[in-house]
Amino acid sequence: MPLVVxxxxxxSVADADRIRHVARRIVDTYKEGENxxxxxxxxxxxxxxxxxxxxxxxxQDHPRELDMLLTAGERITMSLLAMAIQDLGVPAMSLTGSQxxxxxxxxxxxAEIVEIKAMRVREGLDEGKxxxxxxxxxxxxxxxxxxxxxxxxxxxxxVALASALGAGRCEIYTDVxxxxxxxxRVVEDAVKIxxxxxxxxxELASAGAGVLMPRSVEFGRRFNIPIHVRSSFHDGEGxxxxxxxxxxxxxxxxxxxxxxxxVTVFAVPDTPGIAASLFEPLATAGINVDMIVQNISHDGTTxxxxxxxxxxxxxxxxxxxxxxxxxxxxxxxxxxxxxxxxVVGIGMKxxxxxxxxxxxxxxDAGINIQMISTSPIRISCVVDQHQVxxxxxxxxxxxxxxxxxx
Amino acid sequence: MPLVVxxxxxxSVADADRIRHVARRIVDTYKEGENxxxxxxxxxxxxxxxxxxxxxxxxQDHPRELDMLLTAGERITMSLLAMAIQDLGVPAMSLTGSQxxxxxxxxxxxAEIVEIKAMRVREGLDEGKxxxxxxxxxxxxxxxxxxxxxxxxxxxxxVALASALGAGRCEIYTDVxxxxxxxxRVVEDAVKIxxxxxxxxxELASAGAGVLMPRSVEFGRRFNIPIHVRSSFHDGEGxxxxxxxxxxxxxxxxxxxxxxxxVTVFAVPDTPGIAASLFEPLATAGINVDMIVQNISHDGTTxxxxxxxxxxxxxxxxxxxxxxxxxxxxxxxxxxxxxxxxVVGIGMKxxxxxxxxxxxxxxDAGINIQMISTSPIRISCVVDQHQVxxxxxxxxxxxxxxxxxx
Numbered sequence: 001m002p003l004v005v006x007x008x009x010x011x012s013v014a015d016a017d018r019i020r021h022v023a024r025r026i027v028d029t030y031k032e033g034e035n036x037x038x039x040x041x042x043x044x045x046x047x048x049x050x051x052x053x054x055x056x057x058x059x060q061d062h063p064r065e066l067d068m069l070l071t072a073g074e075r076i077t078m079s080l081l082a083m084a085i086q087d088l089g090v091p092a093m094s095l096t097g098s099q100x101x102x103x104x105x106x107x108x109x110x111a112e113i114v115e116i117k118a119m120r121v122r123e124g125l126d127e128g129k130x131x132x133x134x135x136x137x138x139x140x141x142x143x144x145x146x147x148x149x150x151x152x153x154x155x156x157x158x159v160a161l162a163s164a165l166g167a168g169r170c171e172i173y174t175d176v177x178x179x180x181x182x183x184x185r186v187v188e189d190a191v192k193i194x195x196x197x198x199x200x201x202x203e204l205a206s207a208g209a210g211v212l213m214p215r216s217v218e219f220g221r222r223f224n225i226p227i228h229v230r231s232s233f234h235d236g237e238g239x240x241x242x243x244x245x246x247x248x249x250x251x252x253x254x255x256x257x258x259x260x261x262x263v264t265v266f267a268v269p270d271t272p273g274i275a276a277s278l279f280e281p282l283a284t285a286g287i288n289v290d291m292i293v294q295n296i297s298h299d300g301t302t303x304x305x306x307x308x309x310x311x312x313x314x315x316x317x318x319x320x321x322x323x324x325x326x327x328x329x330x331x332x333x334x335x336x337x338x339x340x341x342x343v344v345g346i347g348m349k350x351x352x353x354x355x356x357x358x359x360x361x362x363x364d365a366g367i368n369i370q371m372i373s374t375s376p377i378r379i380s381c382v383v384d385q386h387q388v389x390x391x392x393x394x395x396x397x398x399x400x401x402x403x404x405x406x
Numbered sequence: 407m408p409l410v411v412x413x414x415x416x417x418s419v420a421d422a423d424r425i426r427h428v429a430r431r432i433v434d435t436y437k438e439g440e441n442x443x444x445x446x447x448x449x450x451x452x453x454x455x456x457x458x459x460x461x462x463x464x465x466q467d468h469p470r471e472l473d474m475l476l477t478a479g480e481r482i483t484m485s486l487l488a489m490a491i492q493d494l495g496v497p498a499m500s501l502t503g504s505q506x507x508x509x510x511x512x513x514x515x516x517a518e519i520v521e522i523k524a525m526r527v528r529e530g531l532d533e534g535k536x537x538x539x540x541x542x543x544x545x546x547x548x549x550x551x552x553x554x555x556x557x558x559x560x561x562x563x564x565v566a567l568a569s570a571l572g573a574g575r576c577e578i579y580t581d582v583x584x585x586x587x588x589x590x591r592v593v594e595d596a597v598k599i600x601x602x603x604x605x606x607x608x609e610l611a612s613a614g615a616g617v618l619m620p621r622s623v624e625f626g627r628r629f630n631i632p633i634h635v636r637s638s639f640h641d642g643e644g645x646x647x648x649x650x651x652x653x654x655x656x657x658x659x660x661x662x663x664x665x666x667x668x669v670t671v672f673a674v675p676d677t678p679g680i681a682a683s684l685f686e687p688l689a690t691a692g693i694n695v696d697m698i699v700q701n702i703s704h705d706g707t708t709x710x711x712x713x714x715x716x717x718x719x720x721x722x723x724x725x726x727x728x729x730x731x732x733x734x735x736x737x738x739x740x741x742x743x744x745x746x747x748x749v750v751g752i753g754m755k756x757x758x759x760x761x762x763x764x765x766x767x768x769x770d771a772g773i774n775i776q777m778i779s780t781s782p783i784r785i786s787c788v789v790d791q792h793q794v795x796x797x798x799x800x801x802x803x804x805x806x807x808x809x810x811x812x
Contacts, residue, residue, distance in 0.1 A: 016462035050482065056422035058489040065492070068500055069485035072478040076456070079475035083464040086471070094474055099550065120550070144505065144526070 003125070003167040004029060007039040007135060007158035011175040012232035013077050014044035022173075022232065023084035026130055030090055035125050037165065039135040039158040040081060042073025063108030067137075067148045071096070074134035074154075082132050092130040095120055097137035097146070102157060104138035104147045111138060111147035113156060113219075116164035125165075133161060152213020159216045163223035170225050172212065173232035178239030179204070179211050181401040182254040186389050189402045193253060194237070195245035200252045200344050203378045207342035208257030217241060250347035250354060251399045256392050258339040258385050260290060261313035262371065264305040265320050267330025270297035274327060278304060281319045287312045291340070291373040291380060301330070305371055307382065310336055338370065339388035342380040343395060354399075355379050361398030367391050409531070409573040410435060413445040413541060413564035417581040418638035419483050420450035428579075428638065429490035432536055436496055441531050443571065445541040445564040446487060448479025469514030473543075473554045477502070480540035480560075488538050498536040501526055503543035503552070508563060510544035510553045517544060517553035519562060522570035531571075539567060558619025565622045569629035576631050578618065579638035584645030585610070585617050587807040588660040592795050595808045599659060600643070601651035606658045606750050609784045613748035614663030623647060656753035656760060657805045662798050664745040664791050666696060667719035668777065670711040671726050673736025676703035680733060684710060687725045693718045697746070697779040697786060707736070711777055713788065716742055744776065745794035748786040749801060760805075761785050767804030773797050 006026065013019050022038075030036050042050075050069050054062075078094035085092035101117035124131040135154025138147050149156055155172055162170035179201065180190040196204075198221035205214040211229060220227045220241060230238025268274055275294065282289055292306045308316045313334050320332045341362075348354050358379055362369060367390065371382035383391055396402060412432065419425050428444075436442050448456075456475050460468075484500035491498035507523030530537040541560025544553050555562055561578055568576035585607065586596040602610075604627035611620040617635060626633045626647060636644025674680055681700065688695055698712045714722045719740050726738045747768075754760050764785055768775060773796065777788035789797055802808060 016459070019463055053422070053482070053486060054489065057425055057486045058493050060489070060493055062485075062489040062492055065485040065488040065498075065500060068488075069482060072481045075478045075481070076459070076475060079468075079471040080459060080463045082471040082474075083460065083466070083468040086468055087464045087466055092471075094471060 001033065001035050003035040003037065003165055004169055004171060005037045005039060005158050005162040005165065005167045006171045006173060007154055008041065008173045008232060009154065009175070010041045010044050010046065012173050013040055013081065016080070019077070019080050020084045023081060023088055025232070026085060027088045027090050030130055036130045037121060037125070037161060037167070038081065038130065038132045039154055039161060040074055040077040040132060041135050041154045043077050046073040046076065064145055067108045067146050070148050071134065071137045071146050074136055078132045078134050085130050085132075090130055091128060092132060093124045094132040094134070095124070096134050097157070098139035100133045100161070102138035102160075103141045104149065106140040106143055106145065106147065108145075108147055110150040111140070113138060113149065113160045116160055118161065118164050121161070121165065133157065152215055155213055155216035156219060159219040159225055159227060162225045163219065167225065169228055170220065171228045171230060173230060174211060175232065176211060177231045177236065178229050179209065179241070179253065181252070182392050182396045183209075183256065186256070186392050187396045190396065191401065193239050195240045195242065195247070196252055197245050197346050198241060198243060199377060200346050201241045203342070203344040203375065204253055204255045207255035207340065207344070207378070207380060209253070209255040212241070248347045249345050250351045251343055251345040251401060253344055254392055254395055254401065255342045255344065256339060256388050258388055259310050260307040260338065260340055261310045261316075261334055261336040262305060262307050262338045262382060263313065263316050263320055264303055264333050265324050265329050265331075266303050266333070267301040268304055268324070269328060270300055270302045275304065277327060278320065278323050281323060282316060285315055285319055287316050287319070291371060291382065293371045293373060307338070307340065307371070337385045338382050339385040340380055340382050341388060341391045341395065342378060343399065344378045346377050348377050348379075357399065358395060361394050362391055364398075365390060365394040367394070407439065407441050409441040409443065409571055410575055410577060411443045411445065411564050411568040411571065411573045412577045412579060413560055414447065414579045414638060415560065415581070416447040416450050416452065418579050419446055419487065422486070425483070425486050426490045429487060429494055431638070432491060433494045433496050436536055442536045443527060443531070443567060443573070444487065444536065444538045445560055445567060446480055446483045446538060447541050447560045449483050452479040452482065470551055473514045473552050476554055477540065477543045477552050480542060484538045484540050491536050491538075496536055497534060498538060499530045500538040500540070501530070502540050503563070504545035506539040506567070508544035508566075509547045510555065512546040512549055512551065512553065514551075514553055516556040517546070519544060519555065519566045522566055524567065524570050527567070527571065539563065558621055561619055561622035562625060565625040565631055565633060568631045569625065573631065575634055576626065577634045577636060579636060580617060581638065582617060583637045583642065584635050585615065585647070585659065587658070588798050588802050589615075589662065592662070592798050593802045596802065597807065599645050601646045601648065601653070602658055603651050603752050604647060604649060605783060606752050607647045609748070609750040609781065610659055610661045613661035613746065613750070613784070613786060615659070615661040618647070651752075654753045655751050656757045657749055657751040657807060659750055660798055660801055660807070661748045661750065662745060662794050664794055665716050666713040666744065666746055667716045667722075667740055667742040668711060668713050668744045668788060669719065669722050669726055670709055670739045671730055671735050671737075672709050672739070673707040674710055674730075675734060676706055676708045681710065683733060684726065684729050687729060688722060691721055691725055693722050693725070697777060697788065699777045699779060713744070713746065713777070743791045744788050745791040746786055746788050747794060747797045747801065748784060749805065750784045752783050754783050754785075763805065764801065767800050768797055770804075771796060771800040773800070
């Protein structure tokens with residue numbers, strides 16, 4: 001019997017009615033002759049409520065115990081969903097991450113899936129049951145401690161399970177209709193994308209498209225599991241993320257992000273090893289550096305700019321200042337009022353001129369570009385934070401994304 | 407280092423403030439040089455809220471999934487309590503019932519503890535940690551399914567753990583000061599009992615004293631673990647439940663219960679095996695029969711009366727009527743308007759006359775006795791439900807329980 005892994009996010013299971021609705025959807029699939037594994041998140045704001053409880057009790061960090069607490073959220077959803085499915089006459093069984101064999105590293109709050117030993121999932125499927133698995137959680141096999149996977153963890157659970165079980169596809173149910181050519185809250189005419197490659201989705205997700213997290217796309221790419229991102233509220237097709245897409249769009253979509261800060265180290269002596277001496281301490285401090293731009297030097301010195309998440313900008317500045325003093329650089333500045341606009345399309349590999357077109361559109365809209373960084377299928381520009389949304393809107397029109405689904 | 411197992415009920419951990427308060431109490435004990443294992447219930451009405459969620463989703467029975475759901479409650483308390491203890495500078499670790507090695511039968515909702523494999527608890531203690539264990543829950547080692555122990559389950563967890571770990575005592579923290587000579591809501595002058603034997607406590611608990619469940623007292627008796635029932639709101643001594651108590655009270659306390667119904671089968675032919683043919687079908691139907699009274703027969707027939715929980719009275723009547731028809735008995739009547747008053751005291755073993763004294767007090771108070779049943783240390787009378795409270799008050803005065811702690 002073919003197998004599908006379905007993942008339902010918090011909004012899709014926010015209350016009893018929605019849980020029953022999800023149960024019906026699962027039972028429909030089951031009755032069409034497919035085995036179903038359903039991965040669930042905590043109900044609605046469940047995780048936030050548990051976090052608030054924790055903050056109420058303690059202002060300090062308790063990574064192991066916080067994971068123990070948060071995993072109660074999916075436990076509640078999964079058992080309720082199993083009940084609702086059984087009520088429709090289909091056998092069902094819920095399993096925690098640990099019971100489902102989701103083995104992870106021991107890094108609480110940010111654990112990585114290392115291996116899936118899905119014996120109990122397979123047993124349940126062999127008995128004709130719908131198996132419901134708690135997303136976002138696993139167990140460290142060395143310490144037997146319960147872990148959580150961090151943001152986007154339930155998607156990662158679903159795609160990794162699909163791979164471990166040899167499922168034909170992974171369906172990610174969410175509160176939007178799919179992946180759009182731009183954020184529909186910013187661009188009214190944004191169009192749902194029917195198909196997108198893993199590579200493109202990875203770039204869009206990394207650049208701020210919130211609908212999928214990069215890690216789950218990366219899992220899909222690595223194990224070649226087609227991912228169908230679709231609405232849990234209706235039956236319409238969503239967006240297929242897969243290896244190859246028929247139409248090679250030059251520009252597939254636009255993503256933006258306003259939660260980064262730009263750090264610049266001025267007048268750095270342009271000697272070998274200078275970049276390493278700057279970015280090694282940042283990595284050691286756990287700061288996630290995104291774009292890095294270094295231009296050619298003048299008079300033996302150069303400027304190095306990079307972006308970091310806004311919440312890490314103070315720490316990044318301190319680290320950069322220490323290095324600047326060490327190597328005799330001119331100084332460090334931080335600008336938190338920046339944003340990033342990214343254009344992605346697999347066709348850029350062969351089609352030249354997209355970058356020029358993008359810069360022209362931004363220029364015509366009166367938007368100044370502060371930093372540029374590219375990959376073979378992506379162009380990102382850092383601009384003033386207040387101009388990010390108008391940049392996205394101008395590019396959506398100017399690059400021809402309006403009106404036609406790609 | 408000596409070891410104490412402390413159990414904190416739902417009221418004691420109902421919110422963040424109370425959890426911090428419990429943490430301070432545990433840390434005080436720890437700093438006095440004792441190892442502490444803390445067993446916790448769900449916060450406040452946590453379990454009821456989860457039950458309401460389940461009812462919202464489904465009106466049917468889902469024993470396995472309901473247990474999965476309910477065990478989220480203690481999980482939340484235990485992780486928050488671990489955080490609060492760590493905040494006070496003492497290492498702490500929470501463990502689910504399964505992680506703590508609480509192995510049970512597979513009967514969901516009413517599982518019995520079969521064995522405790524407390525390796526991880528011992529490891530935690532050896533590392534100098536306070537170990538917090540989820541009460542009320544365990545795991546069926548055959549199916550690996552999570553189970554719950556039913557009413558009073560957290561007390562049972564605590565006493566069983568104390569036994570498995572060789573603790574010197576088990577402290578049950580609750581929202582009352584201890585065990586009283588009668589229910590203080592009924593008898594204003596009820597007095598806290600300083601010491602009571604397991605045997606007496608077992609009789610009081612079985613007769614309706616709600617502060618401890620019979621199963622945890624039975625664990626304490628079997629493994630001789632002194633149980634200290636005390637308030638979580640202040641430091642005063644509560645009630646010690648143990649093997650021997652210095653003073654042998656003739657009457658230690660009074661319990662009452664108004665949730666039983668009386669079933670009478672009239673004019674039963676007085677032949678051998680008649681009781682078996684009546685009570686076997688009741689047992690098979692899962693009906694918990696409490697008192698059974700059969701008097702001598704007249705003209706070859708006798709009346710058999712018994713009490714059952716009120717919610718089972720209809721089923722009991724139907725079963726009894728089937729048997730009555732089979733054996734040619736006169737008929738069956740059910741009276742739900744009854745209550746039971748029970749007087750308990752280890753001294754009754756040697757002191758005669760307590761029964762006569764009890765009947766005199768009830769008679770003087772104008773209360774008619776419908777059924778009587780005794781054990782070596784207990785006398786129970788079934789009376790009209792509306793007279794139960796006045797019977798308790800009259801006996802509290804008449805048997806000299808007022809004013810002096812026993």
